[in-house]
Amino acid sequence: MTPTLRQCLLAEVLGTAFLLIFGTGAVVVDEQAHNLGHGGVAAAFGLIVLIIIQGLGHVSGAHVNPAVTIGFWAAGRFPGRRVLPYVLAQLVGAGLGSWAVRLLASPGSLLGATLPAHGAGQAFGVELGLTFWLMLVILRVTSSYYEQGLLVGLTISATVWLEALVGGPLSGASMNPARSLAPALLSGNFTAAWVYVAAPLAGVLLAVLADRLLQLKPVVGGPAST
Template sequence: MIALPKRLFAEGYGTFWLVFGGCGSAVLAAAFPGVGIGLAGVSLAFGLTVLTMAYSIGHISGCHLNPAVTIGLWAGKRFPAKDILPYIVAQVAGAIVAAFVLMTIAQGGPDFVMGPTSLAVNGYGIQSPGHYTLMSGLIIEVVLTFGFLIVILGATDTRSPSGFAPIAIGLALTLIHLISIPVTNTSVNPARSTGPALLVGGLALQQLWLFWLAPIGGALLAGGAYRWLAGEPAAPAMVGEPMLGADQ
């Protein structure tokens, strides 16, 4: 069993990597003249952050990087209740630091102006990239987080082929962003939403509740659904195994 402080550091750093890499691609590279990476590039960047961290720290902390993933794994009987709060605190702290570092870098550019949609904040209504409604945002965040947790729980099941979980999970997050960036700028991760919203403030902070409620709701549904669908694994996943989500 790897000591909790080490796991928390891994979770904090991994979430920093996800927010800095994913949101950083949107803020610094998405619309760069001549070589802008666009929606597809930002989607791939988010997927790559999870894939690279899963192979790097998956054997240390499980590489959740997301409060909804932590809670969904608990609902799927893959994670102990006593470690939920420390994991979430570490994840949110990593996201806040990443947002601050990204803002500091972006402010060094000649065209950056801190506004209500800066730092790739999530939102609905006028905060949505496509001006989608609250109901649209709620539905897509629940549905996609549910799907994300099903992929995570299935790919990290001890009965699944070993060593390939990070690839499936990274590609799933890429797909999720390809679908939902126009709707909410894609959360499925309360920590990822919290870091930028705290710095931008205003409407982004007022709408933050949705990006905690919807992902956690989708994750809880997925945890119960996977337990019903697949039954109990042949052997419990243990901390230290190189599989994302294997923390019990």
């Protein structure tokens, strides 16, 4: 049976909420206990992405990211009429997740907000590059050419884990406007917030272009055309 739009939106709310609860929650826990470290936080993001994909992917696709939804739409693999409802569901989920994290955070905590380490310009470049690679991997491994299943979730989550591990110290490795806007809103810190909206959107559009250039086409007169 095909999931209804209501079921898809519920899945996106839940998935994005738990992305924030376990991802940014790991940041807040490390602030208090100092026992996770940067590697532990990166692992938390990678693991929760894997769990969300495997648990909710068959319902909504487990986008949990407005940039990913827009990327799928730009690639012609997602209906335009569902883009706004999906994005709104993701923003609501992120807000709920960040609110839950706030209940555990110490006073003055930024709730896992993403902030540039060396200026907005560098952060923009890092976020653009990270989101480009994430979206390109997503598009490639979810194409009909590849076999679906656990390997898809592992590949995407490993990409998130690696990018958080390497890019986190520079920009926070958000790659997700909802993930960045929710902590910014609840903590009241909007430093370079535009970077974490504009760079992921630019990154996914570049990934869609690259994906089209990488798509295999049958050679005229070759075996595929006979």
